[in-house]
Amino acid sequence: MRDVSIIGIGQTKVDEHWDRSLRHLAGDAVLAALRDAGAETVDALYVGNMLSGLLTGQEHLGALIADFCGLRGIEAVKVEAACGSGAAALRQGYAAVAGGLHDLVVVCGVEKMTDTVNAETTTGLVMAADADYESIHGITFVGINALLMRRYMYEYGAKHADFANFAIVAHQNAVTNPNAIFSSPITADQFSKARMIADPINLLDSSGIADGAAAVVLCPSGIARDGGGRSVHIRASSVATDAVAVHDRRDPLWLSAVEVSANKAYQQAQVGPREIDLFELHDAFTIMSALSLEAAGFAERGKGVWLAEAGEIALAGKIPMATMGGLKARGHPVGATGVYQVVEVVQQLRGQAGPNQVPNARLGMAQNIGGSGATVITHILEASD
Amino acid sequence: MRDVSIIGIGQTKVDEHWDRSLRHLAGDAVLAALRDAGAETVDALYVGNMLSGLLTGQEHLGALIADFCGLRGIEAVKVEAACGSGAAALRQGYAAVAGGLHDLVVVCGVEKMTDTVNAETTTGLVMAADADYESIHGITFVGINALLMRRYMYEYGAKHADFANFAIVAHQNAVTNPNAIFSSPITADQFSKARMIADPINLLDSSGIADGAAAVVLCPSGIARDGGGRSVHIRASSVATDAVAVHDRRDPLWLSAVEVSANKAYQQAQVGPREIDLFELHDAFTIMSALSLEAAGFAERGKGVWLAEAGEIALAGKIPMATMGGLKARGHPVGATGVYQVVEVVQQLRGQAGPNQVPNARLGMAQNIGGSGATVITHILEASD
Numbered sequence: 001m002r003d004v005s006i007i008g009i010g011q012t013k014v015d016e017h018w019d020r021s022l023r024h025l026a027g028d029a030v031l032a033a034l035r036d037a038g039a040e041t042v043d044a045l046y047v048g049n050m051l052s053g054l055l056t057g058q059e060h061l062g063a064l065i066a067d068f069c070g071l072r073g074i075e076a077v078k079v080e081a082a083c084g085s086g087a088a089a090l091r092q093g094y095a096a097v098a099g100g101l102h103d104l105v106v107v108c109g110v111e112k113m114t115d116t117v118n119a120e121t122t123t124g125l126v127m128a129a130d131a132d133y134e135s136i137h138g139i140t141f142v143g144i145n146a147l148l149m150r151r152y153m154y155e156y157g158a159k160h161a162d163f164a165n166f167a168i169v170a171h172q173n174a175v176t177n178p179n180a181i182f183s184s185p186i187t188a189d190q191f192s193k194a195r196m197i198a199d200p201i202n203l204l205d206s207s208g209i210a211d212g213a214a215a216v217v218l219c220p221s222g223i224a225r226d227g228g229g230r231s232v233h234i235r236a237s238s239v240a241t242d243a244v245a246v247h248d249r250r251d252p253l254w255l256s257a258v259e260v261s262a263n264k265a266y267q268q269a270q271v272g273p274r275e276i277d278l279f280e281l282h283d284a285f286t287i288m289s290a291l292s293l294e295a296a297g298f299a300e301r302g303k304g305v306w307l308a309e310a311g312e313i314a315l316a317g318k319i320p321m322a323t324m325g326g327l328k329a330r331g332h333p334v335g336a337t338g339v340y341q342v343v344e345v346v347q348q349l350r351g352q353a354g355p356n357q358v359p360n361a362r363l364g365m366a367q368n369i370g371g372s373g374a375t376v377i378t379h380i381l382e383a384s385d
Numbered sequence: 386m387r388d389v390s391i392i393g394i395g396q397t398k399v400d401e402h403w404d405r406s407l408r409h410l411a412g413d414a415v416l417a418a419l420r421d422a423g424a425e426t427v428d429a430l431y432v433g434n435m436l437s438g439l440l441t442g443q444e445h446l447g448a449l450i451a452d453f454c455g456l457r458g459i460e461a462v463k464v465e466a467a468c469g470s471g472a473a474a475l476r477q478g479y480a481a482v483a484g485g486l487h488d489l490v491v492v493c494g495v496e497k498m499t500d501t502v503n504a505e506t507t508t509g510l511v512m513a514a515d516a517d518y519e520s521i522h523g524i525t526f527v528g529i530n531a532l533l534m535r536r537y538m539y540e541y542g543a544k545h546a547d548f549a550n551f552a553i554v555a556h557q558n559a560v561t562n563p564n565a566i567f568s569s570p571i572t573a574d575q576f577s578k579a580r581m582i583a584d585p586i587n588l589l590d591s592s593g594i595a596d597g598a599a600a601v602v603l604c605p606s607g608i609a610r611d612g613g614g615r616s617v618h619i620r621a622s623s624v625a626t627d628a629v630a631v632h633d634r635r636d637p638l639w640l641s642a643v644e645v646s647a648n649k650a651y652q653q654a655q656v657g658p659r660e661i662d663l664f665e666l667h668d669a670f671t672i673m674s675a676l677s678l679e680a681a682g683f684a685e686r687g688k689g690v691w692l693a694e695a696g697e698i699a700l701a702g703k704i705p706m707a708t709m710g711g712l713k714a715r716g717h718p719v720g721a722t723g724v725y726q727v728v729e730v731v732q733q734l735r736g737q738a739g740p741n742q743v744p745n746a747r748l749g750m751a752q753n754i755g756g757s758g759a760t761v762i763t764h765i766l767e768a769s770d
Binding site for chain 1: 386406408429435436438439441442443444445446447448449451452457458459460461462463464465466467473476477480481483484485486502503504508509511512513514515516517520624625626627628629633641642645755756759760
């Protein structure tokens with residue numbers, strides 16, 4: 001298979017875009033990525049999206065967005081894996097280029113969550129869980145994560161305040177990211193006093209629901225026009241799954257799909273967690289950060305939360321995360337998130353992250369999760385020389 | 386890229402499955418396909434589905450179905466292209482095997498339309514159209530097809546009765562397909578007197594909404610275990626798109642994505658329409674059959690409807706279609722349809738179609754359409770020697 005590189009990136013600000021429809025958001029991101037790549041057209045479009053049907057009454061986003069971007073006629077399709085839809089679409093684009101099906105493709109993650117047609121956003125998000133065995137009992141998606149967090153605190157003796165730094169670091173990094181929805185820093189006191197959503201998860205444990213779109217252009221590394229360190233090599237792409245319902249897993253506190261997906265990626269890239277310079281993980285809730293750090297090999301079991309405590313996740317720390325604000329503060333337009341993560345890793349590896357730059361970033365990992373750990377897509381990216 | 390073969394097929398009866406959930410239907414088809422292929426596990430699962438979110442409150446079908454089928458942990462994802470979702474999923478599976486990403490994958494199309502949670506089926510189907518510029522005016526998906534049919538009749542002087550044979554042939558073929566939802570033949574008189582749905586489309590112009598699932602197992606042709614002519618070679622796989630909104634197309638009566646998709650497939654397979662022994666086309670409405678036959682090169686512009694009149698679409702005709710009942714009478718569980726079409730072509734090319742067998746079938750084409758011609762996926766399959 002061929003090596004694949006990212007040669008263009010684009011993104012909209014994550015926000016409540018009351019004046020922009022789903023296709024406008026996607027168009028902004030796709031056209032920005034094409035401009036960045038110096039490409040006028042592509043062979044195919046892969047769209048990551050979770051909620052457009054339920055929330056905006058629109059499926060069939062592949063053809064719709066291709067046409068709106070002036071790409072009428074090309075191969076185009078939507079890919080869905082709940083909150084992991086963005087990276088799942090990237091995975092399909094990667095497969096097409098690596099396998100020789102296409103030479104130039106664009107991948108777009110897009111979500112519009114502030115306008116709703118057929119149901120509310122909470123009804124939408126719980127579709128990531130098991131409808132027949134979880135949601136039917138009335139639990140929300142936040143509720144499922146709250147059960148995990150409560151169990152984590154019970155098993156490992158962590159207090160709610162111990163999770164504070166995940167949110168504080170994310171907000172701090174978002175202050176200097178013009179594309180982030182939340183531009184205010186928060187304090188530990190604010191974190192502790194934030195209003196409760198689903199005990200023990202409060203507002204500041206939770207990522208922000210919003211609208212947004214991000215896009216990347218892919219081509220074989222052999223023909224990537226390397227305009228001065230701008231192209232970024234995809235060293236690894238991997239997917240693993242687990243039971244959707246948390247009660248069906250052997251150990252609710254061990255995200256085995258994170259472990260398998262990360263290990264596959266380490267193997268493909270021939271690196272280990274120590275060599276990763278930054279990790280854009282799926283911090284939809286602070287508990288997911290702790291669990292992801294453990295299963296991906298950055299902390300021992302039950303110790304993930306202490307990485308935040310120790311300050312190792314800051315830009316100058318041992319394993320910087322949420323470097324542009326993460327899901328928590330850049331925002332989490334669910335089907336777009338996986339592509340935002342990768343766009344941000346590219347910014348870091350190009351040295352274009354401005355005040356958020358991780359020093360000497362050469363190898364970045366992005367991990368996008370569908371549901372509470374049921375689909376996990378990992379990409380490892382490397383700066384060009 | 387590697388040649389790809391289909392080495393296993395599975396399907397449920399298309400029906401109102403009030404006692405089977407979405408995962409049960411998918412499981413039945415996937416496990417049947419694995420048994421047929423003699424495989425116990427696979428590397429990846431690609432699920433084609435359009436409506437599970439809106440109708441059953443469940444997204445994230447990749448991980449969900451993989452787990453239910455005893456395949457927990459494998460790569461799994463859902464692919465959506467409206468009513469073309471099934472073949473769009475096959476396209477992703479094909480790309481993965483042809484490109485060398487995986488050696489053994491299963492593709493499953495599944496739809497459950499009889500139980501609805503968040504909205505009615507009609508609300509669901511119109512998500513294949515343009516929400517902002519078509520559906521917002523209140524038109525249904527049948528209504529859009531009715532406008533096309535009315536225009537066709539006006540432009541080409543066809544009468545409603547001229548479309549009868551598309552439905553009559555489909556129902557005739559469904560009588561001897563145990564997996565078809567409609568097992569009764571119909572007459573020209575019944576066709577003309579059927580109750581109106583959206584003028585001029587009546588009940589017998591329309592495919593049947595239902596539940597169902599179908600699956601195929603793919604592997605490289607080089608390692609297909611050919612159990613006596615059972616493996617079928619994918620000679621071509623192609624996708625083309627068009628504007629989603631019909632009013633955005635230069636010529637509403639010319640399905641340009643059908644033309645481009647079919648021509649790409651002919652080119653890849655190095656054949657022309659004359660060499661195709663059967664054509665499983667997207668007969669969601671009789672008008673779509675006429676338009677597809679024209680744009681795919683089987684009839685001249687404005688002459689598609691006369692192929693039905695001339696009896697050339699029957700099992701012993703020049704271009705047999707809907708050989709197992711088609712969307713019209715086997716039934717149209719939308720996201721599953723594209724996989725059903727391919728399963729049926731495999732049955733024909735294996736010589737396993739029983740009373741529905743097309744004599745000497747060597748080369749079969751399946752074409753699955755999303756929306757009223759906006760996403761068109763074509764596969765050409767060839768019998769093994």
